[in-house]
Amino acid sequence: MIMQVAKRHLPIVGLLGLVVIVAAAGGVYYYQFVVSHTPVNYVPSHRLVFMNATIVETSLNGHGFEITSTAFLNQSTLPSFSSAKGANMTDVNYAEYKGESDNSTITAHPGDTITFYIYSKSVSDSRQILGIAGHGFEVDSSSGSVLVPRTTLTFGQWFTFTVKFSDAGTYVYYCTLFCSNGHPMMRGSIVVG
Amino acid sequence: MGKPGLAAQTRKKAGVLDPIIALLRWIWDRLERTLLLAVKIVFPSRFISPLGFLGMLTVIVFIILGVTGALLLFHFQPLFGDCPPAAANTSYVPSPTCNQAFNSVASINNQVDWGFLIRNIHYQASNAMVLLAVMHMFYQYFAGRYKLRYEMLWVTGIILGVITVIEAYTGYDLIFNIRGQLAINIGQTLTYYSPVIGANLANIIFGFSFNDLAIRFYAFHVFIIPIIMLAIMSVHLPKNLVLDIPVSSAITGIILIMGGLFPVEVGIRYDPNQLTQITFPEWYFTSLYAFIRTKGLQPFIAGAIIPAVFVLIFLLVPFFDRGKKIAMIDRPFWVGLGAAALGQIAIVTVWGFRAGNPFQVLQSEDQLLIDPVLFAASLLLATALGYGFVYAFVKWRKAKIEALRAAKKPLPYRRVQPYLLSRGEVFSLLGGLLLLQGFLDFSIFRAFLATLNNFALIEIGMVLVAFAATVHIYRVSSQVK
Numbered sequence: 001m002i003m004q005v006a007k008r009h010l011p012i013v014g015l016l017g018l019v020v021i022v023a024a025a026g027g028v029y030y031y032q033f034v035v036s037h038t039p040v041n042y043v044p045s046h047r048l049v050f051m052n053a054t055i056v057e058t059s060l061n062g063h064g065f066e067i068t069s070t071a072f073l074n075q076s077t078l079p080s081f082s083s084a085k086g087a088n089m090t091d092v093n094y095a096e097y098k099g100e101s102d103n104s105t106i107t108a109h110p111g112d113t114i115t116f117y118i119y120s121k122s123v124s125d126s127r128q129i130l131g132i133a134g135h136g137f138e139v140d141s142s143s144g145s146v147l148v149p150r151t152t153l154t155f156g157q158w159f160t161f162t163v164k165f166s167d168a169g170t171y172v173y174y175c176t177l178f179c180s181n182g183h184p185m186m187r188g189s190i191v192v193g
Numbered sequence: 194m195g196k197p198g199l200a201a202q203t204r205k206k207a208g209v210l211d212p213i214i215a216l217l218r219w220i221w222d223r224l225e226r227t228l229l230l231a232v233k234i235v236f237p238s239r240f241i242s243p244l245g246f247l248g249m250l251t252v253i254v255f256i257i258l259g260v261t262g263a264l265l266l267f268h269f270q271p272l273f274g275d276c277p278p279a280a281a282n283t284s285y286v287p288s289p290t291c292n293q294a295f296n297s298v299a300s301i302n303n304q305v306d307w308g309f310l311i312r313n314i315h316y317q318a319s320n321a322m323v324l325l326a327v328m329h330m331f332y333q334y335f336a337g338r339y340k341l342r343y344e345m346l347w348v349t350g351i352i353l354g355v356i357t358v359i360e361a362y363t364g365y366d367l368i369f370n371i372r373g374q375l376a377i378n379i380g381q382t383l384t385y386y387s388p389v390i391g392a393n394l395a396n397i398i399f400g401f402s403f404n405d406l407a408i409r410f411y412a413f414h415v416f417i418i419p420i421i422m423l424a425i426m427s428v429h430l431p432k433n434l435v436l437d438i439p440v441s442s443a444i445t446g447i448i449l450i451m452g453g454l455f456p457v458e459v460g461i462r463y464d465p466n467q468l469t470q471i472t473f474p475e476w477y478f479t480s481l482y483a484f485i486r487t488k489g490l491q492p493f494i495a496g497a498i499i500p501a502v503f504v505l506i507f508l509l510v511p512f513f514d515r516g517k518k519i520a521m522i523d524r525p526f527w528v529g530l531g532a533a534a535l536g537q538i539a540i541v542t543v544w545g546f547r548a549g550n551p552f553q554v555l556q557s558e559d560q561l562l563i564d565p566v567l568f569a570a571s572l573l574l575a576t577a578l579g580y581g582f583v584y585a586f587v588k589w590r591k592a593k594i595e596a597l598r599a600a601k602k603p604l605p606y607r608r609v610q611p612y613l614l615s616r617g618e619v620f621s622l623l624g625g626l627l628l629l630q631g632f633l634d635f636s637i638f639r640a641f642l643a644t645l646n647n648f649a650l651i652e653i654g655m656v657l658v659a660f661a662a663t664v665h666i667y668r669v670s671s672q673v674k
Contacts, residue, residue: 009615011615011617011618012612013612013614013618014614014615014617014618014619014621014622017618017622017625017662018621018622018625021622021625021626021628021629022625024629024655024659025628025629025632025633028632028633028636028648028651028652028655029632029636031648032636032639032640032645032648033636033639037643037645
């Protein structure tokens with residue numbers, strides 16, 4: 001190799017080239033080895049969600065399922081439950097927290113467990129379909145897999161379902177029985193992330 | 194350097210590699226009877242502008258597409274499946290067999306080993322191929338290489354360009370996300386409304402169901418259109434090809450880096466039972482999208498006649514420009530026409546992404562329609578400005594040069610003195626690049642262990658670009674004066 005020998009000059013291109021090389025290596029080093037890529041591990045929590053199921057037309061939030069309160073369960077056993085009175089929270093170690101403002105979206109972290117307590121409310125309103133036994137309930141993932149199979153929520157009773165959400169994603173819970181004209185809107189989402 | 198041949202003869206000794214060299218020579222001699230050596234491939238030993246071999250770069254990207262596409266074949270399912278609607282009194286839950294083509298693309302992207310890499314390379318290479326083909330066409334146009342016995346290359350090139358875009362179209366429809374579905378809808382409508390044979394043609398191309406469509410577009414995309422492209426390429430490729438290894442490697446690297454920096458999303462699954470959302474075509478179709486959205490234009494005129502006229506003008510350029518001169522300065526009209534075309538392409542492409550008012554982002558359906566007066570006015574303005582300015586500039590430049598010639602003064606061409614790298618610069622740059630390559634190799638390995646796919650993709654691309662830089666520095670600094 002016979003090199004073309006340049007006259008003495010400021011090594012502008014050489015210095016710029018070295019800056020580019022260092023920037024490339026530094027960028028890779030910073031973004032790959034300094035910035036953390038391991039997902040944040042949340043301490044799994046157990047959430048209790050209390051809600052009423054009623055027709056969309058009379059519900060306060062316009063979603064049919066109205067979340068009345070939410071709580072973290074700070075003990076390993078679930079509160080005692082009866083279909084007439086729901087969960088008995090006396091002597092239960094729990095902490096309340098503020099849910100989403102629309103009273104229908106539930107947020108959780110991956111690995112969390114959610115226990116739903118749903119009271120199925122029959123309203124004396126002409127828009128509720130005559131002669132139905134109650135509302136329906138089902139929880140699905142966005143890809144269509146079923147987490148809580150279709151269940152009929154008989155009017156005037158409490159129901160409970162417990163689901164563990166291992167994967168991040170958006171899940172949907174919805175009414176499965178045609179209850180009023182607003183039935184397709186009777187749904188809410190569970191955002192796990 | 195002396196006479197290496199003579200020196201080698203006098204110092205000839207039996208070497209360990211002699212049998213291998215003899216075998217290679219034996220193979221090379223026999224290859225001379227084949228077609229392979231008839232194509233003259235030049236490996237330039239010094240830097241030449243890549244604008245001159247954009248066509249060869251397009252071929253290289255075509256090969257990348259072929260290889261990655263062949264790998265994608267292993268996991269893609271050309272099947273739409275069955276999407277039963279919800280039963281009475283129940284909410285809709287998509288069936289697991291609904292839109293299997295999309296599901297298979299999603300699994301390639303998320304589950305299949307290396308699938309993310311291959312899919313992103315395939316996608317970015319398709320963009321690069323369309324872009325390089327368009328750049329190649331415009332460079333050859335401005336360089337005047339469409340007349341004087343270039344007509345065959347030019348006409349086949351234009352046809353090849355159109356087929357390239359159609360190939361890209363069939364490719365992104367196969368994903369069956371809502372973007373693909375929009376493209377299918379528009380394509381099917383345009384075919385259906387074409388005169389006389391429209392309805393039959395639509396049935397032949399698109400079939401009678403999404404399952405038909407999936408398998409037909411699959412056949413088009415992976416076999417029929419590539420074969421047609423290869424056939425046309427055999428007439429389009431010139432006898433002398435320039436294969437510049439560093440630039441080709443850099444282009445490949447840039448495709449990989451783009452794939453890692455902007456990983457293509459699988460998109461939203463198309464489901465016939467669910468309402469779709471506002472979406473856009475790929476960037477090479479937003480121009481058509483803008484025309485189709487123009488109020489009052491028939492879909493067939495907007496989506497087929499107008500682009501066909503545009504293509505036809507370029508196809509017929511060599512038969513109207515019969516002058517013997519190819520320099521830009523001697524063709525003010527044709528150079529102005531090219532500039533006007535570029536201006537129009539830029540305006541309609543950008544407008545395709547925007548709302549009816551081009552200063553707003555397209556977000557809802559009531560913003561889709563474009564006011565025809567405003568649209569036509571913007572196109573006329575682009576044409577007038579692009580043509581007018583470029584025509585005037587070329588005329589002014591020519592007049593200036595002719596005046597200088599008449600006065601027998603030197604022409605105002607500046608010879609740019611090349612920047613010569615000094616010995617220290619060469620060695621520090623080569624050393625730095627070598628260290629960078631080593632660090633990148635280590636990082637790629639670590640990225641794979643940590644399943645950071647996009648980092649791996651970016652870093653493999655960076656290795657290719659660093660290799661290109663190394664070879665480039667070597668060749669600009671080793672030329673014998």
